[in-house]
Amino acid sequence: MTSATEEALAGLFPPGTAVAALVIADNRAPPHPAEAAAVASAIPRRQAEFAAGRAAARAALSALGHAPAAIPAGPQRQPLWPPGISGSIAHGAGVAVAAVRRGSPLGIDIEPDAALEPDLWPLICSPAETAALPVAHRGAYVRQVFSAKEAVFKAQYPVTGAMLGFDAVTVRLTEAGFVARFARNTGSFAAGHEVLGRLLRRQGLILTGVAL
Structure with a gap:
């Protein structure tokens, strides 16, 4: 494995x-x-x-x-x-x-490839982020957003020293991974700055990575 x-x-x-x-x-x-x-x-x-x-x-x-x-x-x-x-x-x-x-800094995350319960969705995703996810298996997609944000938070910390909440960036999942957009100015990252990340699903795992 x-x-x-x-x-x-x-x-x-x-x-x-x-x-x-x-x-x-x-x-x-x-x-x-x-x-x-x-x-x-x-x-x-x-x-x-x-x-x-x-x-x-x-x-x-x-x-x-x-x-x-x-x-x-x-x-x-x-x-x-x-x-x-x-x-x-x-x-x-x-x-x-x-x-x-x-x-330059890196961020990595690993999660089980399993759906998150609906009561956790608002803690991780904004209403707009949630609405952009497919309805079918939405909890599994929320888990992917969670993993993407974890990787971004780890990558940005050496640059900003900021401990971020889940509302600090918005994530849009793509075929190759995801695009994370800063929702407000955070250190040297201006509001609207985008970070590209990769996401893979393998052997029951979600693997995400960000390289700044």
Whole structure:
């Protein structure tokens, strides 16, 4: 499963990006001592997700030709990458994924390819966003919008330092992925600025990626 997931992930990003995927339950690598404090008081499931995410990140760094390194968490729980490295980590549906490169920021997300309940739709989508989605299987499309926004939020954070709500960008799904439009000025991103992202559905997963 992970090799197929990594192949799919690689297609989300430009050349020069290294990716890795790891089944969380299969991870045996503990966090680096510099990372462990971030989840010292977390429940075991969260500790396992964190450890697998860092293990996937180190695998991606290795694929990029970078030496293994600690990836501690910042004040907003964001990964703190080695100098010159941009990256993103996500976990969902029992899988941890990571993408890294030398260059501009990245955002990655993974979700189960399953519908979200209607009571969650207004938390994620504006009425206009919801109305633009197909009526049939709308909950599944809302999940895709959710994943797209998660990837965008991770990509923009190193640039703006802003923690965004779901109303900060609007997402329009396309055949190749999605277009995210900033709803208001956010750091160096002016209202109306558009970010293109990729989205794939594979093996019961939604995989999304953004490269700024």
